Amino acid sequence: xxxxxxxxxxxxxxxxxxxxxxxxxEIEELREHVIKLGNTESKIFSYANGDYQxxxxxxxxxxxxxxxxxxxxxxxxxxxxNSYERHLEDSVxxxxxxxxxIIERCAQLLGADLGIWHSNFFxxxxxxxxxxxxxxxxxxxxxxxxxVLKPAKDGELYQVTVWIALMxxxxxxxxxLVIPGSHKDIYPxxxxxxxxxxxxxxxxxxxxxxxxxxxxxxxxxxxxAGQFFLLCERMIHGSTD
Numbered sequence: 001x002x003x004x005x006x007x008x009x010x011x012x013x014x015x016x017x018x019x020x021x022x023x024x025x026e027i028e029e030l031r032e033h034v035i036k037l038g039n040t041e042s043k044i045f046s047y048a049n050g051d052y053q054x055x056x057x058x059x060x061x062x063x064x065x066x067x068x069x070x071x072x073x074x075x076x077x078x079x080x081x082n083s084y085e086r087h088l089e090d091s092v093x094x095x096x097x098x099x100x101x102i103i104e105r106c107a108q109l110l111g112a113d114l115g116i117w118h119s120n121f122f123x124x125x126x127x128x129x130x131x132x133x134x135x136x137x138x139x140x141x142x143x144x145x146x147x148v149l150k151p152a153k154d155g156e157l158y159q160v161t162v163w164i165a166l167m168x169x170x171x172x173x174x175x176x177l178v179i180p181g182s183h184k185d186i187y188p189x190x191x192x193x194x195x196x197x198x199x200x201x202x203x204x205x206x207x208x209x210x211x212x213x214x215x216x217x218x219x220x221x222x223x224x225a226g227q228f229f230l231l232c233e234r235m236i237h238g239s240t241d
Contacts, residue, residue, distance in 0.1 A: 002108050002120035010109060011157075014183035014235030017223070021101050021164060022226030031166045031225075034121050035094055038082050043089045052081065061122075077108070083120045093119065097162070105230060108161050117121040121166075122175040130239040133209050136161060137186060137233045159230040163188045165223040174227060174239045179213060183235035211236055 010016045022030060045051050054074045055190075087093040097116055106114055137159075152156040168173040188210045213236075220240060221229055231237060 002105055004223055007017045007108060008197070010230065010232070013180040014232040015178055015180070015229055017103075018165075018221070018223045018227035018228035019105070019229075020226065021099060021102060022096070022166075024226065026161060027166065028093070029224045030096070034166060035123075037086055037090060037093075038121065038123070040082065042082045042086060046077060047081075053103050058135055068185075080120075080122070081122065085119060086121075087116060087119045087170055088118045096164070102162055102228065106162070109157065109160055109230070124239070127172075128241075130241040133177075133211070133213060133236050133238040135182075135186060135234050135236055136231075137210065147194070159233045161233055163231055164228040165225055167225045169223045171220045171222050173239060174241070175223065177238050178219050178221060179217055179236040180209070180219055180232070182211065183232040186234060187236070211234060 006016055017088075041048060049052075087097055099118060103114065163176060190208045190210065223229065
């Protein structure tokens with residue numbers, strides 16, 4: 001049960017937490033389970049079943065590559081797709097996402113009629129660049145063209161992101177970086193279709209949000225393994241390097 005002050009803080013700042021979710025006795029087994037899932041082909045997005053294909057990006061001739069010719073970059077995107085919506089086939093993840101610590105808090109913010117419309121998990125490689133600042137409400141499908149979620153009033157709260165740490169995340173190790181209060185509007189982005197690390201937040205796109213950020217208006221949100229944050233989908237967020 002959240003207090004009135006906590007709920008008001010969420011509306012004022014766009015986030016709450018950290019809250020405890022996974023006991024220390026469970027965290028190692030759960031982390032290994034997620035790693036195994038990421039290396040096991042998804043039944044939801046299956047390359048073997050033809051749910052997606054890779055085009056020949058180098059030649060640009062539209063031909064599809066055979067499995068034995070998949071590049072390292074394409075292996076990475078296969079891993080990414082293996083992380084999407086696995087709660088639809090995996091009872092361990094579904095149990096995790098529907099624990100009372102999450103559901104009861106979300107219900108106080110959104111009401112009792114709740115649904116999980118998207119889930120994913122991801123690793124952060126050592127020495128990699130942090131995720132660039134973005135607003136999750138900018139794309140509800142990863143092609144940024146046709147959204148799968150169409151709220152009746154997108155100016156009102158209708159989605160809450162639950163961000164779960166499966167290992168200790170100190171300030172200097174890819175912890176959440178947020179701009180409190182930035183959820184009160186949706187800001188334009190400058191997007192190009194080139195490569196580069198800056199595009200990590202929006203898949204293949206290079207994206208830079210049109211918002212002045214500095215150390216005075218950002219806040220780091222470190223977490224212990226097994227803790228989680230609640231985030232408004234409109235709040236500008238990224239991660240530290």
